[in-house]
Amino acid sequence: MSTATVETPPQDAVPAASHLITVTFRLRRFNPEVSAEAAWVDYPLEIDPKERVLDALHKIKWEIDGTLTFRRSCAHGICGSDAMRINGRNRLACKTLIKDINPEKPITVEPIKGLAVLKDLVVDMEPFFQAYRDVMPFLITTGNEPTRERLQSPEDRERFDDTTKCILCAACTTSCPVFWNDGQYFGPAAIVNAHRFIFDSRDEGGEQRLEILNEKDGVWRCRTTFNCTDACPRGIEVTKAIQEVKRALITRRF
Amino acid sequence: MQIHKYDTVIVGAGGAGMRAAIESTKRSRTAVLTKLYPTRSHTGAAQGGMAAALANVEEDNWEWHTFDTVKGGDYLVDQDAAEILAKEAIDSVLDLEKMGLPFNRTPEGRIDQRRFGGHTRNHGEAAVRRSCYASDRTGHMILQTLYQACVKEGVEFFNEFYVLDLLLNEVDGVKRASGVVAYELATGEIHVFQAKAIVFASGGTGKFFKVSSNAHTLTGDGQALVYRRGLPLEDMEFFQFHPTGIWRMGILLTEGARGEGGILRNKDGERFMERYAPTIKDLAPRDMVSRAIYTEIREGRGCGPDGDHVMLDLTHLPPEQLDAKLPDITEFARTYLGIEPYTDPIPIQPTAHYAMGGIPTNVKGEVLLDNTTVIPGLYAAGEVACVSVHGANRLGTNSLLDINVFGRRAGIAAAEYAAKHDYVELPERPESLVVELIEGLREGAGTERASDIRGALQLTMDTNAMVYRTEQTLKQAVEDIAELKRRYKNVSVQDKGRRYNTDLLEAVELGNLLDLAEVLAVSALARKESRGGHYREDYPTRDDVNFMRHTMAYREVGDDGTESIRLDYKPVVQTRYQPMERKY
Numbered sequence: 001m002s003t004a005t006v007e008t009p010p011q012d013a014v015p016a017a018s019h020l021i022t023v024t025f026r027l028r029r030f031n032p033e034v035s036a037e038a039a040w041v042d043y044p045l046e047i048d049p050k051e052r053v054l055d056a057l058h059k060i061k062w063e064i065d066g067t068l069t070f071r072r073s074c075a076h077g078i079c080g081s082d083a084m085r086i087n088g089r090n091r092l093a094c095k096t097l098i099k100d101i102n103p104e105k106p107i108t109v110e111p112i113k114g115l116a117v118l119k120d121l122v123v124d125m126e127p128f129f130q131a132y133r134d135v136m137p138f139l140i141t142t143g144n145e146p147t148r149e150r151l152q153s154p155e156d157r158e159r160f161d162d163t164t165k166c167i168l169c170a171a172c173t174t175s176c177p178v179f180w181n182d183g184q185y186f187g188p189a190a191i192v193n194a195h196r197f198i199f200d201s202r203d204e205g206g207e208q209r210l211e212i213l214n215e216k217d218g219v220w221r222c223r224t225t226f227n228c229t230d231a232c233p234r235g236i237e238v239t240k241a242i243q244e245v246k247r248a249l250i251t252r253r254f
Numbered sequence: 255m256q257i258h259k260y261d262t263v264i265v266g267a268g269g270a271g272m273r274a275a276i277e278s279t280k281r282s283r284t285a286v287l288t289k290l291y292p293t294r295s296h297t298g299a300a301q302g303g304m305a306a307a308l309a310n311v312e313e314d315n316w317e318w319h320t321f322d323t324v325k326g327g328d329y330l331v332d333q334d335a336a337e338i339l340a341k342e343a344i345d346s347v348l349d350l351e352k353m354g355l356p357f358n359r360t361p362e363g364r365i366d367q368r369r370f371g372g373h374t375r376n377h378g379e380a381a382v383r384r385s386c387y388a389s390d391r392t393g394h395m396i397l398q399t400l401y402q403a404c405v406k407e408g409v410e411f412f413n414e415f416y417v418l419d420l421l422l423n424e425v426d427g428v429k430r431a432s433g434v435v436a437y438e439l440a441t442g443e444i445h446v447f448q449a450k451a452i453v454f455a456s457g458g459t460g461k462f463f464k465v466s467s468n469a470h471t472l473t474g475d476g477q478a479l480v481y482r483r484g485l486p487l488e489d490m491e492f493f494q495f496h497p498t499g500i501w502r503m504g505i506l507l508t509e510g511a512r513g514e515g516g517i518l519r520n521k522d523g524e525r526f527m528e529r530y531a532p533t534i535k536d537l538a539p540r541d542m543v544s545r546a547i548y549t550e551i552r553e554g555r556g557c558g559p560d561g562d563h564v565m566l567d568l569t570h571l572p573p574e575q576l577d578a579k580l581p582d583i584t585e586f587a588r589t590y591l592g593i594e595p596y597t598d599p600i601p602i603q604p605t606a607h608y609a610m611g612g613i614p615t616n617v618k619g620e621v622l623l624d625n626t627t628v629i630p631g632l633y634a635a636g637e638v639a640c641v642s643v644h645g646a647n648r649l650g651t652n653s654l655l656d657i658n659v660f661g662r663r664a665g666i667a668a669a670e671y672a673a674k675h676d677y678v679e680l681p682e683r684p685e686s687l688v689v690e691l692i693e694g695l696r697e698g699a700g701t702e703r704a705s706d707i708r709g710a711l712q713l714t715m716d717t718n719a720m721v722y723r724t725e726q727t728l729k730q731a732v733e734d735i736a737e738l739k740r741r742y743k744n745v746s747v748q749d750k751g752r753r754y755n756t757d758l759l760e761a762v763e764l765g766n767l768l769d770l771a772e773v774l775a776v777s778a779l780a781r782k783e784s785r786g787g788h789y790r791e792d793y794p795t796r797d798d799v800n801f802m803r804h805t806m807a808y809r810e811v812g813d814d815g816t817e818s819i820r821l822d823y824k825p826v827v828q829t830r831y832q833p834m835e836r837k838y
Contacts (some may be wrong), residue, residue: 031751031753032753033751033752034751034754039293041634051265056766057319061705061756061757062569062703062704062705063703063705065498065748066703066747066748066749066757067748067757069749069754069755069756069757070756071471072468073290073295073296073470073471074294074298074299074469074470075298075469075470075505076586076590077586077589078298078299078394078582079290079293079294079295079296079298079299079469080294081290081291081294095589114753118399118440118753118754119753119754120754123405125291133405137402137407138353138354138402138403139353139354139402145352148348148364149347149348149351149352149357149364149365150351151362151363151364152359152363153359153361153363154359154360154363156362157357157358158355160330160356161356162805164356164388165394166392166398167293167298167394168293178409181768183831197354200356201353203354218489226615233393246306249554254720
């Protein structure tokens, strides 16, 4: 122990060459091959706060513990692989910068809720994709195909633009309290993808899809808590889309 | 171990794989194996558009498109294939529209089109509006639309199945495809898929560079495993560096930004592309723009304290235009750089983007065993393949086109082949190579971490095999890779489990990257000329006398087990265009 009289510069006065700060990542770890119980584990890291949470997870996996398991691919918010619950909110790890989520306190990272956890941050996506497939997410048309393209005005194209942005990351569906309590509910993402076709002027399957969403696990389960809209990393107005489907069910106009 | 039997097996579920699956599922019992979920594929990251001479907004025709493709590829393009690409482009776009793809529309309701690098009117007169697009998320829309069509068609997917080996068997003296071996991520179980026809559509290999627009998962798995089975890889030295990646991160900012009027500027604010390509300026092909950027940087006109980047300036474009046409890339700038593109230019640098080379095929998608012989039952399409429609440099919007045209062709050809042929018997212990690989890594007592080796590989590739190359840098790369391959023999994984062992699979992927990086560097070293994406400072001009030919790289294993690469060459198919100097 020394009582140094020579001034050492405080941490934040270190020149710009090093931007590293210490951040604790508190991860929800689970590996049924090792233990039936999940547990929180802390990983203190020296990291640039301008990096993504995904970069921090990679740093842990590549430098500290190779058993840490999560899905990722594109790393810039397009592929939808890495939705997770970061500080209690659903986000894409690759679209969340550390500096934007208060690195002063431990940053918690856990799997998205409502789908079975298989290992660490990996959940069973099958029920999610099943709900998607159940709403007939494809163009339905009758009659002969035109030789050239089907015509669609820019206004008609704009009508469903918002819901074409969906990347099927499940951030919305797994932020929904109704989905947490009842996994049978189609959930916001499936409804968003039904909306994308119901309001497409070229599509003729709207009535069929509306009947599917009129069922007991359908659109009426939505309690408009807006969690889904807040969670969407693509900025889709999810709750609004669900409301538009409800209105279409009442008026049968879309 | 499980054994499955399907008529047709497709490896990969990006654009090419799903386009093939839609066709082959209609005609044969098909399984699609993908190491991700289909909608995670990197087709979804493509932004700017898909080229087709629809002539919806101005005069255009497929012959001009063919010419641009051949010239853009610096005449290394096989011209018969380019003609098919440009001709079938029109129906490919219309097919997607009929599947439901939400293209942007003209006021008349037709598919809208915009300008893109290297696409011109009447053989180079001026830029032409040929790119069919959906905002700056065309790849996303194509991936979603193809997945939707697959759901409609009832395509059978095996998600998170890593294909790790190709099974060939000799019957009547001819090497034929008999199946693939896959590793199921969820359980660690090995699956053998016996198939009459196999289509590889497993995508690119851009993760051997550090600054890359490619997904973490683009590790050249398909290329590497056929190469290890003795099949050649074509033109691997030709790798495209996209001019506008986000500085240091490499995230793609579409060429469509320049198609909409964006301008590249150096530290003096100068529009430097006027000096390099006086006619089409910022819309010159990607290889030329990337070289121009590095020339600016090397001559001291780069931006920032280190002078290591240039700026993409969109500030003169109306915010409404950015919101309508470029919403995703402007959001990337805000999210990752904290920059508002309405008012501030975006720092960019070239980013490793696309492999022009790959598994050689003919125009039916049949894989070649040498310059002319096909392997019955084996097909490839998309970035994993080399037809070759991109030659030495791919034009923007031609890859979304390639996956649709040749994905469709390979899907049809594979299913038709499967209908007419019987299964080829599986080789003895078909799983042996994969079991050896997996167990070797899992049980190995090595001390090397895969991530350290991968980092070192990316560093040497960025330093020595990028936009500018010389004999010296390439020799350095070859040497470094050889050393890394030695270290790789001593790699171990921390995760010894069976369930979702991504630690293990990352080590496998690294092995693929190492092999392919070596092929790239060795092929590049031997090509003593500059052409398209391959630029040698020590041989700065194109040499049509000695190098108007495709490189074919083969893996050779000596009697003592030592590996080496044998290079051979294949003639370029020329039909109507004679090589000319490439000016824009």
